[in-house]
Amino acid sequence: MGSSTTGWAIAFCGLLLGHALASKPALSAPSAEWSLDKQEDGIDVYTRPVEGSGIKEFRGIADIAVDVETILDLLRDSSRFKNWFPNTPESRLLAREGDVTYQYSVMGMPWPMEKRDNVLRAVTRRDAESGIVDIEVTAAPDYYPPQEGRLRIREA
Numbered sequence: 001m002g003s004s005t006t007g008w009a010i011a012f013c014g015l016l017l018g019h020a021l022a023s024k025p026a027l028s029a030p031s032a033e034w035s036l037d038k039q040e041d042g043i044d045v046y047t048r049p050v051e052g053s054g055i056k057e058f059r060g061i062a063d064i065a066v067d068v069e070t071i072l073d074l075l076r077d078s079s080r081f082k083n084w085f086p087n088t089p090e091s092r093l094l095a096r097e098g099d100v101t102y103q104y105s106v107m108g109m110p111w112p113m114e115k116r117d118n119v120l121r122a123v124t125r126r127d128a129e130s131g132i133v134d135i136e137v138t139a140a141p142d143y144y145p146p147q148e149g150r151l152r153i154r155e156a
Helices: 068-076 078-084
Strands: 008-015 035-040 043-050 055-064 090-097 100-107 115-127 132-139 150-152
Touching: 068 115, 068 132, 078 090, 078 100
Parallel strands: 008 132, 115 150
Antiparallel strands: 008 055, 035 043, 043 055, 090 100, 100 115, 115 132
């Protein structure tokens, strides 16, 4: 299966924490511990609780008829995060090291709360045989210095 073949399965994982995405590596179909939560527009969304956090982890799976690199470029484009997530006035790529990226985002908060910011580390893995792409995103709060007037989210 070439990179331009339609029907690539794209899997990405995340935590529902503000707009921060985070998860454990998973290059296979959802296991029994994942629960199908929603199906819409060809996207299956599975969720499961993250032990001890009160937060749900999610995984979205879809077959998309477009070159996989186009999808990856879109998902890696930190400057567009502010278009996807409400109250995100700032988002940018800090660094790219091969298949690892570091991204910085700011989340607006209502008065009198301080804006929040986060630094995320995203690792992209590909399974050449199945065509599945997995993006594991975790918090990397110490990768970028704290910014004045912003409260750093340290977990994702």
